[in-house]
Amino acid sequence: MRVVVSTYGARGSVEPMVGLAARLRALGAEVRVCAPPDEEFAELLAGVGVPLVPTGQPVRPMVSSVTPGSAVGLAQRAAELMAAQFETVAAAAEGCDALVAGGPLPVTTGARSVAEKLGMRYVHVSHTPVVLPSPYRRPPGRRGQPLPADVTDNEALWDLDAEIANAMFGELLNTRRASAGLPPVDNVRDYAFTDRPWLATDPTLDPRQPADLDVVQTGAWIRTDERPLPAELVAFLEDGEAPVYVGFGSMPMGSLKDVARVAVEASRARGRRVIVSRGWADVAPIDDKDDCFVVGEVNHQALFRRVAAVVHHGSAGTTTTAARAGAPQVVVPQGADQPYWAGRVADLGIGAAHDGPAPTFASLSAALGTALAAETRARATAVASTIRTDGATVAARLLLDEVG
Structure with missing residues (x-):
């Protein structure tokens, strides 16, 4: 055929x-x-x-x-x-x-x-x-x-x-x-x-x-992804508590530079290291501190199992991959179907839906507080087993x- x-x-x-x-x-x-x-x-x-x-x-x-x-x-x-x-x-x-x-x-x-x-x-x-x-x-x-x-x-x-x-x-x-x-x-x-x-x-x-x-x-x-994580990334993951992942996939730059900056600052304020994905917007780190690691194309199926939370734009693919990995999510929808997936994450109790595409430090810190809570992690772990x-x-x- x-x-x-x-x-x-x-x-x-x-x-x-x-x-x-x-x-x-x-x-x-x-x-x-x-x-x-x-x-x-x-x-x-x-x-x-x-x-x-x-x-x-x-x-x-x-x-x-x-x-x-x-x-x-x-x-x-x-x-x-x-x-x-x-x-x-x-x-x-x-x-x-x-x-x-x-x-x-x-x-x-x-x-x-x-x-x-x-x-x-x-x-x-x-x-x-x-x-x-x-x-x-x-x-x-x-x-x-x-x-x-x-x-x-x-x-x-x-x-x-x-x-x-x-x-x-x-x-x-x-x-x-x-x-x-x-x-x-x-x-x-x-x-x-x-x-x-x-x-x-x-x-x-x-x-x-x-x-x-x-x-x-x-x-x-x-698509089953069996690629190993880069050695440098593995070393970063093993060198402390699970970090927060921040990435916006193939979204254009727009205001994402500011969103990424706020996400890094909010994660640090909660005592978390950060992994930043460049994505199509070519997001860059906000400084040269060693608590922030930048990745390009990488196996999300493997990475999301090892992070404290995933901050993303709410595409169907990223939402599904994070849910399957049992990773709590913070969805900052930028448009299209992303508000729908943000709502589903919140309704399922596996993370937080940010209200609007341009978070402030206070609003994203609050959303991260929800995602990093023990009960959210427990719920995300339970839901992960139901994802086909x-x-x-x-x-x-x-x-x-x-x-x-």
Whole structure:
């Protein structure tokens, strides 16, 4: 069986697809992944023996140059992403049996169109629940298209969201479909999602609520990371009490420099050493004191088991990895689905959700006090045992069974 996987985005969009690809390959499928041509993504896929089909422009330079929430240049980026699906991904999918796609609508609508044209099984996957229509929450909103604050009917807002998606991407998609000999689509968002989307999230962290969509929740797609920690990092960990980890993944710089500084100061005030992750924002230490250690790309699965707490932005991947490791968390959400994961951490009692993206010393110190409390550690340890580790395997087997 041959499977092509398509995605576009930062690390949180690509890493789960690598996990799925690794399990598909282990189960005997031939798989290739269409993803941005950033070097780190090529290395991730090479590590699991899966070829990368470079698709679109590198993500990291774009993330660092686009103002968060801005719609400037969105139309051009959408056109480029969709073109890549109809061209690069379509060529990669020739002769395949299934296409699994995730990411923004220009990617998933294009990917489903490719699958339709080639007559293959198509699966839409989301790594967060907030983008899927639900009567229990508002849509997250689209760049440059804010939803009316005075409307509280969630179902009405989701209908409006579908209209906005059509206005943003409908003409672009249908022009491409016409060139491919395909009929027009009248609901771009729902076409991409299908009526049976897959949701690659953990049921403990993300309990499903009844909705119209027949959502298949597989568990998070986690790539097992067996890399040893660097010797210098191990020496730092063993040279005192467990430190606090501070990292914001592939978030752009923005105000993160100040957030990191406040996090380091608040950790020190509570008598804790600090590990700072550079991330895509290239966060640097605030001074040269020896109680602060800076890391780049590192095995979080191993590291988080050895820290006192994890201070992060609240991506699905980092939240899941920290929960699985039993590490208390302080989530400082910067946008997108991050407030949702922050809320789940607080609701589960495994950490604290900071109110807003720009903490002060006082507010972050209070959040750290919650995370470092003995009862929070005990709760995080208990929840860790409930986090599923087989999500990628479940998804891979389900796909093979459906297509094979």
